[in-house]
Amino acid sequence: MKKNILISSFDMAIGGVERSLIGLLNQIDYEKYDVDLMLFKHEGDFFPFIPSGPTLLPEIPLYSSFRNPIYQIAKEGHFSIAISRVMAKYIGSFYGKMKNIDEPGYLTIQYGWELTNRFLPKLNKEYDVAIGFLWPHYFVSEKVRAKKRIGWIHTDYSNIHVNKKLDARIWNKLDKIVAVSEGCSKTFLNIYPDLKEKTTVIENILSPEFIREQANAEDPKEIQKKRGKTTLVTVGRLTYAKGLDDAVRACKVLVNAGYNIEWYVVGYGPLETDLENLINELELQDRFFLLGKKTNPYPYIKACDIYVQPSRYEGKAVTIREAQILGKPVIITNFPTAKSQACDGHDAIITPLDIDSIVTAIRTLIEDKTIRDRLIANVLRMDYGNESEIQKLYKLIES
Structure with missing residues (x-):
């Protein structure tokens, strides 16, 4: 049975x-x-x-309301849920301030469930x-x-x-x-x-066959390959965890040093406006591009010369493995779980979690063809399928 x-x-x-x-x-x-x-x-x-x-x-309906704004929940008549969500927001914020927590988002989600649970x-x-x-x-x-x-x-x-x-x-x-x-x-x-x-x-x-098939499904019109230009790609939500503010600043250092690079980010999230402001402030409008969400990110990974994951923390970044499956040299920051994602010097470069180190890793892959080719050869030999x-x-x- x-x-x-x-x-x-x-x-x-x-x-x-x-x-x-x-x-x-x-x-x-x-x-x-x-x-x-x-x-x-x-x-x-x-x-x-x-x-x-x-x-x-x-x-x-009471569960689907979790993604809705509080005013909409109240408008739909779910007053207990709406009030609980307001309380969760304030309790999460208060608890975060008490503990000197910069990002109380997880607390807000947790208290949201704790307080609404009785009504579900x-x-x-x-x-x-x-x-x-x-x-x-x-x-x-x-x-x-x-x-x-x-x-x-x-x-x-x-x-x-x-x-x-x-x-x-x-x-x-x-x-x-x-x-x-x-x-x-x-x-x-x-x-x-x-x-x-x-x-x-x-x-x-992950299915390597599916990823390669999707990578060939379309051409990313936003990325124009040019001789002498290095294309960097990052895929991820625009959140603090993904470290994209460090990526923007690293891009500025590289541009100032004379490197001909363009860096594309596939993803969306709450920090979009902050990142756009930083890009404008550093005058990188023609070098660092936020492409928004894409249902199929694989053609963008395929189009890059170097894949960079500048995260502050990850559980298991699916995108790292996807880039390796597509034969890309990968740079990841040394977040706490990084060494369970890749082997430094073999199928990725694992670099310390700071702007200068990200810059150094990118410069290494741009300038040292031997290292770049070794990483590519190693990931192409690996069987990353884990069905x-x-x-x-x-x-x-x-x-």
Whole structure:
């Protein structure tokens, strides 16, 4: 008899977590498992890429409101949710100031769930396994009847700020915890060592064949290849974590030093205006380009000479592996989980987390063809396909 599986997440907006979810859904054996997919909101540029295998559950209005502005939630009559969201925002901000936290975003999300949880409905169906794919895991731990509950970690816990007491309460309600990299698991267990026995690693599932196929699907019109010019590309949300302000400043140093470069960023996010202002301030309008969100980022990666990931922290950056699959020399900053993503000097350059070091790494790859060619040759020899990771999930389901 088939086991009933529930997988839940927020929506299918463009992002690494969502690409990872698509990879997982594409690999599940639907002859073996009946899978329901619970998306709180049926939207996002990746929504059309959901395969036919899972059953998409209907939206539940109180859950779909999580992505809406507070005034809209109140306008729709969900006053308890709206008031709870306002309280969460202020509590998160207050707690952040008390702890000298610059980025209280995770706290706001956490308190948002904690305060609204009592007003949210439960699912009626019982499942053999309920999987929460995106933190925080209030939904699968408290709103779903399941014999086994599994929650995913996609981020580097050494660089996020949460209320640990509330967080631990939810993690302890899960039967298994899945981190997307060894580095991600290590930083999580440094915070919660008591959860070691229930924590395992399942990497984001990538198909090299699909990535190469998508890379050839179109030409990126914004990128014009010119003799003597070096094209840099970064893919990621425009957030503090991605370190794109450092990228802009590194670009300025390189331009001032006489390097003929153009740097393109594929992605969108809350810091777009701040980055645009910085680009204008440093007079880089013809050198550093924010291209916005792209449903298919692979042609842009394919078009670059060097792929750069200047992140301050990552759980497992899918884009790094995608660039390697496309045969690109890669530079990544030495965020805490970097060494679980690449081998310095072999399939990437891992550089310290500062502007001067990013500049030095880029200069090295521009000037030293031997190093550049060695990185390219090494990534082309590697088999980065990891579709077999799905077997680890099957083992968790069946154990």
